Amino acid sequence: MIELRDLTKTYENVVAVDGLTVDIRPGVVTGFLGPNGSGKSTTMRMILGLDQPTKGSATINGMKYHDLKFPLREVGALIDAKALHPGRSARNHLLALAASNNIPTKRVDEVLDIVGLSKVAKKRAGNFSLGMGQRLGIAAALLGDPGVLLFDEPVNGLDPEGIRWVREFFRGLASEGRTVFVSSHLMSEMALTADDVIVIGRGKLIRQGKISDLTENALGTVLVRSPQVADLEAALRRAGYGVTTDNESTLTVSGATSEQVGEVAHASSVVLHELTPQRASLEDVFMELTADSVEYSGAQHQSGAEQ
């Protein structure tokens, strides 16, 4: 369990994380979504005690990171696949980490095996591809067999097979009762991996909940094709729905279900050739949710320039 309470980080005049209060529960994969620069990495660094919060707190199982007895045995983190010395071999990198937390050497070979890097364990990590670097980062996170795992953009640089492996791997870790917190800007990826989702924009919490609720609650649009487009459009507008004309025979209706559109067409005796609900993808939902924060960011810059 990770608990964030009013977690805030301010750099000079920029608010990177703004009063974040959320619980990240064990047993599920929690996706951490937000546009670039929305404060995801800063939040993760504060959870790991690397950056000091300006205000508020982040605790792991009720403890501040700094107070954990053996941090790697309670929290495993992949914050940056490149956060290692390129001149050191994968195995030595892990050996040093293991030594600091009194983790036996045989565990190093185990995690290398789990992520499939045993064959290149003696090679310099600097020569690893991004995907191999991610695997090494995941191996480091697993070293202490921790109950809480944090991954910042873990699928970056992975090939499709690697992505599928990571996805199943995370779900497996969560099903063992661990807390798995994964940040990403790839919504489609989170739709397949995460159970819960936390969406932030400009450091503020925008939405938190089950990923299924997020897409269901978002109203989709309905595509209608009809030879009597003009009549249908007038009728739909009278009913108070939003209509955009795509071409001379197709309309996109927003704010209505396909049943409602069908009933309006029937009531005004319009022939329909097609009636298709357009389900909102998580990507659409995300864009809709974060649109304000992105616009806000533009306005911020302008006012900054005026000062």
Added chain:
Amino acid sequence: MSTRITLPMSTKAEWIKFRSLRSSVYSIITLLVLTIGLGSLITYARTKHFGHDGDNALGWDPVTVSLTGFFFAEFVVGVVGAMIITGEYATSSIRTSLAAFPRRVEFVLSKAIVLIGVVFVMSEAMAFISFFLGQSLIKSAEPVTGLSTTIGATGVLHAVIFAGLSIVLLALIGFGLGLLLKRTAAAITVFVSFLLVAPILVAFLPSNWGDPITKWLPGTLARGMMSINRDPETFTPNVCGLVLLVYAIVVIAAGTYLFSKRDA
């Protein structure tokens, strides 16, 4: 079974990090070879030309002459000291390290222990090898007798041991600058400024201004620690060592303070 991370655990981790880098291993070996090699070469040349360039029996310090290579070591060891921390910032592996061991003061202490251990062994080996090699070269080449000395002569053993310690202290000053400044280039620039550039600038001052400054400079103090014919303008070897130790403690304390406040 201890209940939390102990100093031996974090020190072992730092030792693995140090020995698993080719750059640190090579820099130590190169340093050893060059210091001894250059020292021997210069010792031989100076002995051969004794009396030509102002070397005379009065100013001749056979210990300092045989340890001439230490000028080179003083510079390189500062870089080694700085790099054990600035290297972590440059590669951002500092984040991985601090996530594994978040107690920062103890983290600094573990690094300092490894640095002291490695540099101490290397610099004392360097001092004794340079000394014995140097004395035998002086003996074989000496144009007048009595130029060489023995380890048993008054103050000689002390001077040779202190020569090694001066290198350890300079490594610690480099480490402290690395903690303070985060960047390798910045740390090296400041280190070299005090070690090499400051004496040149001070040399331009009138001597009644310059001399009181010169004796406080780290290069002068390091030299003072290993000399047996004391320059009256400098401190005794023990005081030189003490002042240099205070410098190292001050720089590391300031660096540790900033390091523990700063976001990684």
